[in-house]
Amino acid sequence: MKLFPGATPFQRWMMGATFVIVAVYSIAQNKESIVEASQTRLTSPNPRIIDGDTVDFTNGRVRIVGIDAPDDDLPLLKKLSSDALRRLALRDGGMDCSVSMFDYALRHENQCRTNPKSYGRLNLACRFPANKASVGATMVAQGYAVDYRVYSGGAYVDLMREAAAxxxxxxGVDYEGMRQLAVRQAQVPEGCSVGTIKK
Structure with a gap:
């Protein structure tokens, strides 16, 4: 059976050549996406901790999705949060991060944004290899980060409230600083209507 009945051999050859050219061009254009897709699972027994929600691996930087830890505006809290994440990673076998690990069952509402990258970092969910615990849930439950609603869908709100209480x-170090961070990160995301967010 011929692929293109009625076409001359030259026409079939031209169509085949065109297909190959388009395929090669498409792969070349999507090379960055293909490379990035292959890096969506990053694992290390000893990742470099940047702060309480950002980790460096040899093949990329990860922003732990769903949480926010104190930043430069709260330097003491930032240091304590970073130290806590470093201790947890050391104790529990490092970190394993992937796009497929997020605790969907914990969500209370839909996410409104799911950006795969922010500021050159991959937004990934992470687990500790030794006990398979969610890094995000652990950091929030232990009081070193807050729920970041725009990315978590409210998954860690109850853990955060319990830690605060x-x-x-x-x-316990700076209740008001943590409260203000939690309030900022609990806002309905820009561009999301109230109807988009499931209460």
Whole structure:
């Protein structure tokens, strides 16, 4: 059976050549996406901790999705949060990060943004290899980060409230600083209507 009945051998040859050229061009144009897709699982027994929600691996920088830890505006809290994540990673076998690990079952509402990258970092969910615990949930439950609604869909709100009530981690050091961070990161994302967010 001929692929293109009625076409001359020259026409079939031209169509085949065109297909090959288009395929090669398409692969070349998508090379960056293909490379990035291959890097969506990053693992290390000893990742470099940048701060309480950012980690460096040999093949990329990861922003732990769904949480926000204190930044440069709260230098003491930033250091304590970074130290806590470093200790947890050392104790629990490093980190394993991937686009497929997020705790979807914990979500209370839809996410409104799912950007794969921010500021050159891959937005990935991470687990500790030794116990398979969610890094995001652990950091929030221990009081070293807050729920970041735009990316979490409210997944860690209950853990955050409990940590705040118990003055766990950073909540016991600077309650007001953590409260303000939590309020900022709890806002309905720009461009999301209230109807988009499931209460």
């Amino acid at each position: 118990q003055r766990a981690g950073l909540w």
